[in-house]
Amino acid sequence: MSALKPEARDWLTGTGFTIKDEALWFAAITHGSMGEKQDYERLEFLGDRVLGLSIADWLYAHDSAPEGKLAQRLNAMVSRETCAQVARGIGLAPHMRISKQANADGGRDSDNILGDVIEALLGAQFLDNGFEAARTLVLKLWRPALEGGAGRSKHPKSALQEWAAGNQRRPPEYELVDRSGPDHAAKFTVRVKVHKVGEAEGTAGSKQEAEKQAAREFMEKYG
Numbered sequence: 001m002s003a004l005k006p007e008a009r010d011w012l013t014g015t016g017f018t019i020k021d022e023a024l025w026f027a028a029i030t031h032g033s034m035g036e037k038q039d040y041e042r043l044e045f046l047g048d049r050v051l052g053l054s055i056a057d058w059l060y061a062h063d064s065a066p067e068g069k070l071a072q073r074l075n076a077m078v079s080r081e082t083c084a085q086v087a088r089g090i091g092l093a094p095h096m097r098i099s100k101q102a103n104a105d106g107g108r109d110s111d112n113i114l115g116d117v118i119e120a121l122l123g124a125q126f127l128d129n130g131f132e133a134a135r136t137l138v139l140k141l142w143r144p145a146l147e148g149g150a151g152r153s154k155h156p157k158s159a160l161q162e163w164a165a166g167n168q169r170r171p172p173e174y175e176l177v178d179r180s181g182p183d184h185a186a187k188f189t190v191r192v193k194v195h196k197v198g199e200a201e202g203t204a205g206s207k208q209e210a211e212k213q214a215a216r217e218f219m220e221k222y223g
Contacts, residue, residue, distance in 0.1 A: 047123030
């Protein structure tokens with residue numbers, strides 16, 4: 001029976017979601033480890049696009065920066081890191097339906113899972129209530145990041161690339177040196193090297209975030 005627990009329903013409506021088709025919302029908070037017919041994956045695919053369009057629309061209207069800077073800010077706003085931060089801010093974790101094993105493996109605090117579920121909820125909001133309702137909620141939940149100027153600073157990998165070029169060094173080389181944990185709570189460690197300068201490592205819940213962390217560590221160490 002795809003019925004939401006009363007506390008999950010109360011949390012959803014209290015956060016600003018509007019529930020009509022309960023099965024949608026039940027699927028949106030259900031992780032694949034539960035082994036059920038419906039989980040959040042398809043809704044996450046849709047919600048990712050809803051989020052991207054909503055943020056792009058806001059940036060176009062409120063930021064006069066050129067296309068490259070807008071793209072930089074958009075990428076920061078829709079990153080797994082920011083999505084997980086928003087999910088934690090609204091207290092999503094206790095309401096996710098994940099298996100005991102996935103929970104024991106740290107799934108309830110995984111950036112990947114938290115980010116996916118918040119996007120799935122946006123997908124459910126879009127399907128149940130239309131784009132305008134979904135966009136309104138995105139702008140409410142992402143307001144601190146939008147108004148705080150997240151993404152205005154250069155991406156660490158871009159900063160390192162430019163630093164290397166500016167110092168007549170070879171381009172940075174990234175290498176995945178370790179991957180641990182189950183798929184739903186994986187940890188990636190990436191090493192970045194600049195020839196005849198040095199190296200640094202970063203660890204995160206995705207390869208992209210680990211590369212970013214490694215670049216940031218390198219710049220703090222050698223930049």
